[in-house]
Amino acid sequence: MAKELWEGNAAIAEAAIRAGLEAFFGYPITPQTEILEHLSHRLPELGRVFLQAESEIASINMVYGAACAGARVMTSSSSPGISLMQEGFSYIACSEVPAVIINVMRGGPGLGNVAPSQGDYFQAVKMAGHGDFHPIVLAPGNIQEAIDLTVLAFDLADKYRTLAMIAADGSLGQMMEPAEMPPLRPVRPPEERAAWALTGAKGRKPNIITSLYLVEEELEKVNLRLQAKLREIAANEVRWKEYSTEDADLLMVAFGTVGRVCQTVVREARAKGLKAGLLRPITLWPFPSARIAELAGRVRGILVVEMNAGQMLEDVRLAVEGRRPVHFYGRMGGIIPLPDEILPQLEELDAATRS
Amino acid sequence: MAAKGMVIIDENRCKGCGLCVSVCPVHILKLADGRFNIRGYRPVEVIDPEACTGCAMCATICPDVVFTVYRRKMRREPSTAEPVNAKSHTIRW
Amino acid sequence: MAVEMIADMELVFKYPESLTPRVTHYCPGCTHGVIHRLIAEVIDELGVRERTIGVAPVGCAVLAYDYFNMDFCEAAHGRAPAMATGIKRVSPDKVVFTYQGDGDLAAIGTSEIIHTANRGELITTIFVNNAIYGMTGGQMAPTTLPGQVTTSSPRGRDVETAGWPMKMAELIGMLSGAAYVTRQAVLDVPGIRRTKKAIKLAFQVQLAGLGFSMVEILSTCSTNWGVSPLEALDWAKQNMLPYYPLGDTKVVDEVRALMAKP
Structure with a gap:
């Protein structure tokens, strides 16, 4: 089609x-x-x-x-x-x-x-x-x-x-x-x-659909x-997309619309000589923790960008387990962060992790 | 004279609420004295089976489907018996 | 002797096929059991057990699915009419009913029952009104009578602060989508027989595709009213009947025609 x-x-x-x-x-x-x-x-x-x-x-x-x-x-x-x-x-x-x-x-x-x-x-x-x-x-x-x-x-x-x-x-x-x-x-x-x-229980036992299990052991079994x-x-079922991560030493993690914005940031950062990459989770649950952990071993620092106060940030930090600095940039109130705002954040991460 | 009706009591379904006792028009039901069913209730008993009319009022008000009720089949030929009194539920058979 | 007697006797009251053999968890004398049986008898008589789907409420009847011998599901508190709507819309050939208490239908689920009735959903609602919350231990219900003492109205329901008991049959009867709405009582044998007729008609209304049908049934709660099962029947007659008059609150012409049929 x-x-x-x-x-x-x-x-x-x-x-x-x-x-x-x-x-x-x-x-x-x-x-x-x-x-x-x-x-x-x-x-x-x-x-x-x-x-x-x-x-x-x-x-x-x-x-x-x-x-x-x-x-x-x-x-x-x-x-x-x-x-x-x-x-x-x-x-x-x-x-x-x-x-x-x-x-x-x-x-x-x-x-x-x-x-x-x-x-x-x-x-x-x-x-x-x-x-x-x-x-x-x-x-x-x-x-x-x-x-x-x-x-x-x-x-x-x-x-x-x-x-x-x-x-x-x-x-x-x-x-x-x-x-x-x-x-x-x-x-x-x-x-x-x-x-x-x-x-309809035609020629079979009745089907019962319930979420009530009064006996503790039964409810635990369900759980x-x-x-x-x-x-x-x-x-x-974990799914994600990566952009320029092969040689990246600065990783951005962002999903949805702001993940798309970060694709532009990757391009602009690369034009400025920063080896930036992006991981965009497609499944937020289950979260691509293993892949993020893997990439964390190869990069200097990670920047999480979201349209909130830092929610996925917690899952990224759990995946990274403190092995690399994880910075965050977010906008709230219904504002989409622009590449011009995100790029300086990436540059800051670059400076902070260059030693 | 054979009973007009018969109830079969599934005693272990009974919770001893006594609603059947209160509605039986021939007063032939009572809760057992000093005897309990497996659920710990005093089950209903028939004290005069001959008097049962098979009216099923006990079964109608019973919340626990304790009763099964049978009633003697009606004869097709004209009966020579006394016509049933309109207030027959108060008469003992 | 018994077998001999059965030979020339006819079975006039038997255990309905639409009930499972389980003994209910209801308190002794609780009229939920009577209402369950009436529904089961009606479903048997209409021959629709194998295509009936029931929706259980939250409340004393939460385990109704253990007692009805047919497909069943358990709704969130008050949402049975919405759930039934979902089922009926994707399975229009099925017979769908909700079984709800007064807290479920007249408090938390008021919105769902009103809109379900108003849409004229082809489902049947059996509404059990015993003027109290049974399952949670006797709190004030939307149908609790003025002055009635409950564990959450210890000085009796004060209408100044708690408002008035909800007359659901009247309220639902006003809605255009409702084809048949009635209030009955299972407080004595004649009342139980009338209630069964009403339940049967309500299901027939659904089968004929005439609109939403509801039977409100005045019921008892001897445990939480603090009286014996027998006294509970009298308490309901004395206190509930004056406030909740029995009878039909909605019968559309098509239903009237259905009633006229032998």
Whole structure:
């Protein structure tokens, strides 16, 4: 298929359709409402389910229900709405049903604003809800990646019977660029829904989907199973991209939109004679810790750049284990750091680590 | 005269709440004295099986599906028996 | 002798297929058990057990899925109608019902039940109102009566500060998407029989695709009311019935036609 000009939010929505999305439940919130709008006409015209819910809380519980019924389902929201959904994430994770969540992050905390942000890294990666679990978190850096990762999110959610979240930011949702859509996959027919799904106990024992285990040992067993699954995901699904890291002695780590900005910084730094490289995590959970640890052994210092107060920074520091200086530069309030601001940070790191 | 009805009590389901005792129109149910089921409750007992009418009121109000109820089949030919009094639930058979 | 007797007797009351054999965790005399059985009987009579999906609440009935012999899931507190909506929308050929208590439906889940009813979702809600939070140990519910003493209204519900008991059947009945809404009581045998009829009609409304249906059922909580199971029936009759009148609060014409059928 040829490249077309896509707006980020519409691209994510259309990619979900191409991936076989059967049902969408959502609530409007800037800067992701175009996802809901795109699906509001596309899904009904394809004979699939679109429902604008009364709240994000209702949305995620509709998603939970549809996922229990074995349908390919997603919702989308932005930061405050994602906060409202967190209880549902926890139930979905414990029940081990697949669901895809799109978070087009905006400035916070509180009502914040509608400008692009990465302020929900902790929320997505560390504490998507109560109890011990992690969603798979995918962070696209451009619209093509947003499309590809949306499709991947459905496949990973299905494969591991878990939550997969796209953590994009407002600028990615709102900007336009050329990208190629995958072909339209057929929707899985209802009779082919998974054996564990709630499809009516015809000729079999009833299927029960619950996240309640009153006996301590039983709940621990469930947790051990969930942890084993998370380890399997961590072993198989870590994804990242590297730019000019082969000979780099200064490493930048940045994801999403600011990861893209840092690609420019690498070029500008190289033009100035600094051997800069960039690692851009694609999966925020599982995090490319091993690769960062490996690169840390080869560079003089590391600069983490984020659109928050330093959240992924903690995971980079955990990976580096104090072996190299880790500097941080971040902007908050919905501001995207520019190359002109980041380059001096890199030069400072260069000076501080040159001895 | 054979009983008109019969209840079978699944005694170990009983929690001894006594709701059935309160609704039985022929007053033939009571909670056991000095005897307990496996759950530690005094289970319901039938004290006069001959009097059971098979009305199923006990089963209707029972929260624990303790009762199974049978009722004597109606004869197809005209009965020579006395017509049932409208207030038959207060009459002992 | 028993076998001999069964020969010319007919079975008039049997254990429903739609219930598992498990003995419930409910307190002695708790009318949840009666309501479970009525739903199971209705599902048996309609022959839809193999295509029914239930949604359990948070509250005393949280383990309902252990007792119903059919596909079931357990919702977050108050969200059963949203979950049921998700299930029904992707499985329109299934029969979907929620089973909810007063805290679940009339407090934390008020938004979900109102919007689910208003959308006319083709699901059935069984709403058990016993004027108290049972599972957590007897706190004030949205349906607790004025002056009623609970562990969180120790001087009795003060409507000046706690507001008035929610009349959900009336409230839901006002919504255009609701096809059949009724309030019944399982406080005596005739009431139980009427409640069963109402539950059956509510499921028939769903099967006929007429809209949302809800049966509010006045129920007891002898443990947390601090009375015997038998006294609880009387307490509910004396205190709940005057505030929560029985009867239908919504019957659309199509449902009326359904009622008229033999």
